[in-house]
Amino acid sequence: MPTLRHAALSLAFVSFATTTPQVLAQKLPSESPRTSSVYLQAGAARQDSVAWTLGMTLPWATWRKALWGGELRGHWDFYASQWRADGPTGRVNTTVLGVSPALQWRFDQGRSPWFVEGGLGINYGKPRYITLYKEFSTRLNFASHAAVGYSHGDHWQHEWQLRIQHSSNGSIKKPNPGQNFLQLRYALHF
Numbered sequence: 001m002p003t004l005r006h007a008a009l010s011l012a013f014v015s016f017a018t019t020t021p022q023v024l025a026q027k028l029p030s031e032s033p034r035t036s037s038v039y040l041q042a043g044a045a046r047q048d049s050v051a052w053t054l055g056m057t058l059p060w061a062t063w064r065k066a067l068w069g070g071e072l073r074g075h076w077d078f079y080a081s082q083w084r085a086d087g088p089t090g091r092v093n094t095t096v097l098g099v100s101p102a103l104q105w106r107f108d109q110g111r112s113p114w115f116v117e118g119g120l121g122i123n124y125g126k127p128r129y130i131t132l133y134k135e136f137s138t139r140l141n142f143a144s145h146a147a148v149g150y151s152h153g154d155h156w157q158h159e160w161q162l163r164i165q166h167s168s169n170g171s172i173k174k175p176n177p178g179q180n181f182l183q184l185r186y187a188l189h190f
Helices: 002-018
Strands: 037-045 049-067 070-087 090-106 114-126 140-152 158-168 179-189
Touching: 037 070, 037 158, 049 090, 049 179, 070 114, 090 140, 114 158
Parallel strands: none
Antiparallel strands: 037 049, 037 179, 049 070, 070 090, 090 114, 114 140, 140 158, 158 179
């Protein structure tokens, strides 16, 4: 799949070009505010399904909680995706719009560049997602994700995440096959 391979190589090049050993050793003080970001995300699922996503995150102002020696913060995640797969009559393209509240937990009282993240939101796909292997019965679905990530740069403006995202209608209507994507995200904070 050349397009997914090109995206992965481009993201890897950007990461290499923006990372230096001195920056990797930096820690961000927990008092520092988290900022909004824009991101590009690419993912793949079984049976030759791929997803491209553009999105943005908006932090929950100053909300934060100390938890298990780390720091928990929240943000809103707004996105537009294009899901592509082989369908009954050729290539299927479904545009997916979504919003998700997410919680991000950073180690070392929030000073670590490493974090884990999770969220649960909703998305809407048009046309309804129907491939050779599965058929969504609804356009409106739930979307959950779990991620591990790393921030770097002078002000931690660069962020990488490896994510698993699941979309399904929660068995509101049958069939409900769901779709799981493994995704790589690059975000630029501003």
